[in-house]
Amino acid sequence: ETGVTQTPRHLVMGMTNKKSLKCEQHLGHNAMYWYKQSAKKPLELMFVYNFKEQTENNSVPSRFSPECPNSSHLFLHLHTLQPEDSALYLCASSRQVAGAVDTQYFGPGTRLTVL
Amino acid sequence: GQQLNQSPQSMFIQEGEDVSMNCTSSSIFNTWLWYKQDPGEGPVLLIALYKAGELTSNGRLTAQFGITRKDSFLNISASIPSDVGIYFCAGRLNTGKLIFGQGTTLQVKP
Numbered sequence: 001e002t003g004v005t006q007t008p009r010h011l012v013m014g015m016t017n018k019k020s021l022k023c024e025q026h027l028g029h030n031a032m033y034w035y036k037q038s039a040k041k042p043l044e045l046m047f048v049y050n051f052k053e054q055t056e057n058n059s060v061p062s063r064f065s066p067e068c069p070n071s072s073h074l075f076l077h078l079h080t081l082q083p084e085d086s087a088l089y090l091c092a093s094s095r096q097v098a099g100a101v102d103t104q105y106f107g108p109g110t111r112l113t114v115l
Numbered sequence: 116g117q118q119l120n121q122s123p124q125s126m127f128i129q130e131g132e133d134v135s136m137n138c139t140s141s142s143i144f145n146t147w148l149w150y151k152q153d154p155g156e157g158p159v160l161l162i163a164l165y166k167a168g169e170l171t172s173n174g175r176l177t178a179q180f181g182i183t184r185k186d187s188f189l190n191i192s193a194s195i196p197s198d199v200g201i202y203f204c205a206g207r208l209n210t211g212k213l214i215f216g217q218g219t220t221l222q223v224k225p
Binding site: 004006040042103107 | 155216217
């Protein structure tokens with residue numbers, strides 16, 4: 001238990017569906033992150049939020065839409081996804097962004113399958 | 116672009132053996148992190164290193180921050196079956212960006 005929870009843990013959706021992934025952290029952190037993990041590839045950073053403001057978007061397609069209503073919650077809204085978007089989506093949090101002594105704590109991930 | 120080369124890609128060892136894996140890069144990092152990921156779960160932080168030359172232990176795990184700040188290694192002594200999983204290194208650049216290695220998959224034969 002890392003203090004970061006994600007729901008749902010598994011999601012199967014069609015290419016025309018709209019769904020949302022939820023992340024919640026109970027660590028009092030100010031920064032939250034979305035990562036994509038595909039087989040045989042390094043973790044890919046998607047979005048970074050610091051104090052609810054988006055500070056980084058790593059050229060993520062617009063079919064992925066993040067939302068951060070407060071420092072404890074992070075959402076990833078999904079629409080018209082492609083089969084190649086199937087992956088494990090990981091949320092992480094840290095006390096702050098870019099701190100030299102800062103570490104990220106990960107949630108368990110949502111296993112997404114796009115049919 | 117910046118990348119980390121993590122090796123080996125996979126290991127299959129006998130229970131009780133020691134394990135060593137490393138990450139190297141042409142970039143300089145100010146922090147090194149080592150994570151373990153169990154199947155179906157997110158990565159869990161094992162060890163964090165903040166200074167060049169730093170050697171830190173966490174139980175049977177030992178990690179070192181390379182003196183050149185371009186590499187790090189992780190050793191696991193006397194491996195047990197529950198050590199099975201994927202181990203990731205991550206290095207933080209001076210810009211704050213965190214770069215992850217490709218992972219080392221460890222299998223332990225009882």
